[in-house]
Amino acid sequence: MTYSSLQKFGWSNVFFQQLSFDEICTEGTLEQIFRITAIHRNRVEAMGANGESSIICGAEFQPLSQHLAVGDWVMAEAAHEHHRLVRIFEPKNRVRRISNGLPQVIAANLDYLWIVTSANEEFNVKRLERYLALAHEFDITPVVILTKTDICDDLEHYLGQLDSLGADNVHALSVNTPGSLDALSAYMSEGSTIALMGSSGVGKSTLINAMFHTDLATQAIREDDAHGRHTTTHRELFFCDNGVAIIDTPGMRELQLYDAEQGLERVFHSIVELSQQCRYNNCTHAEEPGCAIQAAIASETITQAHFDNYLKLLKEEASQKRRAEGAHAVKHYYRDYFKKVYSGRKDQW
Numbered sequence: 212m213t214y215s216s217l218q219k220f221g222w223s224n225v226f227f228q229q230l231s232f233d234e235i236c237t238e239g240t241l242e243q244i245f246r247i248t249a250i251h252r253n254r255v256e257a258m259g260a261n262g263e264s265s266i267i268c269g270a271e272f273q274p275l276s277q278h279l280a281v282g283d284w285v286m287a288e289a290a291h292e293h294h295r296l297v298r299i300f301e302p303k304n305r306v307r308r309i310s311n312g313l314p315q316v317i318a319a320n321l322d323y324l325w326i327v328t329s330a331n332e333e334f335n336v337k338r339l340e341r342y343l344a345l346a347h348e349f350d351i352t353p354v355v356i357l358t359k360t361d362i363c364d365d366l367e368h369y370l371g372q373l374d375s376l377g378a379d380n381v382h383a384l385s386v387n388t389p390g391s392l393d394a395l396s397a398y399m400s401e402g403s404t405i406a407l408m409g410s411s412g413v414g415k416s417t418l419i420n421a422m423f424h425t426d427l428a429t430q431a432i433r434e435d436d437a438h439g440r441h442t443t444t445h446r447e448l449f450f451c452d453n454g455v456a457i458i459d460t461p462g463m464r465e466l467q468l469y470d471a472e473q474g475l476e477r478v479f480h481s482i483v484e485l486s487q488q489c490r491y492n493n494c495t496h497a498e499e500p501g502c503a504i505q506a507a508i509a510s511e512t513i514t515q516a517h518f519d520n521y522l523k524l525l526k527e528e529a530s531q532k533r534r535a536e537g538a539h540a541v542k543h544y545y546r547d548y549f550k551k552v553y554s555g556r557k558d559q560w
Contacts, residue, residue, distance in 0.1 A: 212241060216260050219454040220246045221320060221404050226284050226300045240286075245294070246456075247283045247319075248448040250275050255296070257285065258450065266294045280305055281446045281458055282319040282404060304349040306406070308468065309531060318406045318446060318458045323398050324351045327409035327418065330363035330383075336372050337520045340478050341468060342408060343378060344524065348474030354380040354398060358414040361385035375514070377481070386414065386421040395422060401454030408460050419459060423451040472528060479521045481513055 214227060222244075234240045245257035245264060255266050255275065266287045272278045279285070283302060287294035302319040309315070326342040328334050339355060346353035355378050360366055366383065373381050384391035398405060399422075407415045419425055448458045468474070476483050482504060486494070490501025496518075497505075507513045 212260055214241060217241075217244060217246075218402050220258055220450060221282075221402050221456050222246075222284070223402070225303045229300050243286045243288060243294075243297075245285055245287055246448070247279060247281055247285060250279060250281060250446070254293075255279060255285075257287070257294075264294050266296050268296045272296055272299075276316060280316040280319040281448045282321065282406075282456070284320065304351060306345065306349050306351070308345070317408075317460060318448075320404055321349070321351045321406050321458070322403040323354055323405045325354045325356055325395075325398075325405055325407045325418075327356045327358060327407055327413045327415050329359045329413040330357055330366060330369045331359060333410055333413055334369055334372070336376065336516070338410070339373075339376060340517075340520055341524070343376065344468060344474035344478045345408075346474070347477035348468070348472075352380070352398075353378060354382065354395075356395070356418070357381070357383040358418060359385060360391075361387050375517070377478075386417055389421070392422060399453060399455045402456075404448075404456040404458065406458040406460060411461075415459060419457060423453075423455070423457065425449070425451075468524065468527065468531075475521070475524055475528065479517075481507075482518060482521050485513075 214222065230240070241260055243259075245259040245266065247255045247257050247266075248263075249256040253268055253273070253275070255268060257264055257266050264287070266285070267290060268275055268279070279299065280302075283305075284300040285296055286298040286300070287296050289295075304321060305319045306317040306321065306324075307314050308317060324342070324346040326339060326346070328339060334357075343353050343355075355373060355376065357369055357373060360383050362385075363369065370383060373383075382391075382394050384394070386392070407419065409415055446458060446460050448456055450456050485503040485507050486496065488503035489496070489499070491499055494502050494504075496502050499505075504513075504518060508515050508518060
């Protein structure tokens with residue numbers, strides 16, 4: 212058995228290069244490498260060369276949500292019938308968002324982010340822009356998927372709004388029309404990792420069942436507002452027969468971005484470029500003469516809603532940074548304070 216046996220789980224040179232020469236040459240190192248598939252209170256489930264294993268996580272890795280994510284690669288030593296976590300590999304990406312004012316890790320080591328929405332009242336361009344910014348910020352290829360097209364009365368309306376996003380990969384399909392799913396096969400090479408994100412009820416689990424012949428639980432949406440019930444309650448990674456790793460995530464009605472400045476510049480690149488053409492360097496893009504952005508809105512090159520969402524996300528980003536800087540300052544202050552207290556105690560003795 213060689214390290215190539217891990218490739219079907221997403222292992223690559225990114226992680227192999229993090230092993231020391233001694234680790235590579237030591238017999239048994241391969242059996243200590245795992246990829247996390249589910250996270251619990253004080254342990255994780257993981258897949259390795261010899262199959263599934265339960266890994267106990269010590270106090271130094273608590274709380275787990277601050278250290279680990281589904282999709283992470285780790286090393287763990289055998290400990291009776293379980294394993295004990297000893298090391299976390301540096302991920303190639305780790306997707307985060309803000310939840311209840313704190314950073315929350317969603318998933319790690321992704322190749323594609325399937326942004327799933329549906330052709331009904333749930334469809335929201337502003338929310339899709341947030342998902343696109345999230346993907347670009349962490350250097351993940353975004354794929355926008357419009358589902359339930361077979362029960363839509365005005366498909367062109369939704370396709371037009373998707374076109375305005377300027378996304379490179381957009382697909383409209385229905386699980387009831389199997390041929391429409393063929394376009395997604397381009398993203399499913401062996402060893403690739405795909406995470407599905409979107410609101411509840413858009414058809415994430417249904418799409419997974421149709422694509423990979425799985426049996427994830429699904430529920431119908433509410434007829435009064437087209438909103439879905441939460442079917443997936445926690446993040447979980449599973450491996451398909453074709454060697455693709457899938458991460459299904461709980462529905463997120465609200466996605467607050469975390470440190471996504473570069474992602475916003477990618478999604479709103481037209482606005483960024485226009486702002487450099489304004490007559491004045493300090494243009495506020497409101498009523499100044501020679502404002503390129505206001506001219507573009509007037510000519511319908513961009514929409515007012517697109518620009519307003521850009522300003523809103525910039526404001527959120529700035530607010531998040533202020534909170535992070537404030538929290539860091541407080542943490543630094545108390546760390547120095549307790550160092551002085553403890554050093555004083557040592558001097559007394």
